[in-house]
Amino acid sequence: MSFYKRKPEPSTELIQTLGKWILLVLEILIASDIMAIVATEPTLESVSVLCLVVIIRTIISLSLEAELKNEFPWQKNKI
Template identity: 75%
Template sequence: MENIKIFINYIAATIEILGCITIFTGVVYSLVKSLVLFYKRKPEPFIELRQTLGKSILLGLEILIAADIIATVVAEPTLESVSILGLIVFIRTIMSLSLQVELEGKFPWQKNKI
């Protein structure tokens, strides 16, 4: 059983690294993309930067939430560890929700206006 815990902790750490790489790659990609748009004199490179960067942060946050859930489930589930996980997931969910509202101008459950 101890070997499984070690293995799953490695998996959780790998997923956390993947989440950080996702955010970092998104930052680099969005900066390069907006600079290209700026030098080509395309309209609104700043808006494109915000959109692309926000989407990469959203994806990275979702990956980090998955890693936290995996790490907490494999550890000894105490009331403290589950409470900390709940707080982390709550904060990251609020961050994701506010980012999505900022990017799309509506809540995820609202229908598109046609």
């Protein structure tokens, strides 16, 4: 007889929903950063910082999307 109970696994649907909301928030943050640059006078420094932030957030979005689909781009052609 075991005295330890296994914790239930988190619901896959909950994880999928949470991941989709995180992706949506990342897209909104990218759009707000772009609008902030357009609303002010763009300088080389502000545009370069924006590019860096957009690249980082895009990488995070792509990796999160791949994790949610449980499929990475290089695994699509595997049978």
